[in-house]
Amino acid sequence: xxxxxxxxxxxxxxxxxxxxxxxxxxxxxxxxxxxxxxxxxxxxxxxxxxxxxxxxxxxxxxxxxxxxxxxxxxxxxxxxxxxxxxxxxxxxxxxxxxxxxxxxxxxxxxxxxxxxxxxxxxxxxxxxxx
Numbered sequence: 001x002x003x004x005x006x007x008x009x010x011x012x013x014x015x016x017x018x019x020x021x022x023x024x025x026x027x028x029x030x031x032x033x034x035x036x037x038x039x040x041x042x043x044x045x046x047x048x049x050x051x052x053x054x055x056x057x058x059x060x061x062x063x064x065x066x067x068x069x070x071x072x073x074x075x076x077x078x079x080x081x082x083x084x085x086x087x088x089x090x091x092x093x094x095x096x097x098x099x100x101x102x103x104x105x106x107x108x109x110x111x112x113x114x115x116x117x118x119x120x121x122x123x124x125x126x127x128x129x130x
Contacts, residue, residue: 001075001078004036005046005080006082007081010126015103017032018030019055019096020099021097023097024094028112031113031114033097035050043080043082047061047084053091053092054093055093055101055130056092056094057087059084059087061086062085064080065124065126066123068116105128110129
């Protein structure tokens with residue numbers, strides 16, 4: 001298993017923050033910010049790092065929301081997703097992200113999402129509220 005993390009953030013209007021992946025896996029697809037946990041790094045540190053790299057935003061990492069597994073080129077990704085609150089920064093796509101934006105539920109239905117993302121977010125009660 002390859003340990004990964006993701007950060008789920010909503011703005012005050014209930015919109016969900018998504019990034020469009022610039023690189024494999026998931027190139028061109030929309031997902032929540034996240035990535036691999038580096039050796040010696042905690043999940044919280046990894047979420048903070050990935051969020052900043054991909055969106056330009058600093059977050060406070062909150063409670064664990066859920067875990068999903070996805071196929072990887074060698075093995076499987078085990079992705080641990082956490083609720084996040086934006087502290088500071090200006091939203092911009094960076095690092096592995098081709099785009100980053102806050103989305104409403106209506107916009108979410110028009111985007112090509114990474115496999116299983118909509119179902120996981122719905123099951124965890126984390127779809128956009130706005």
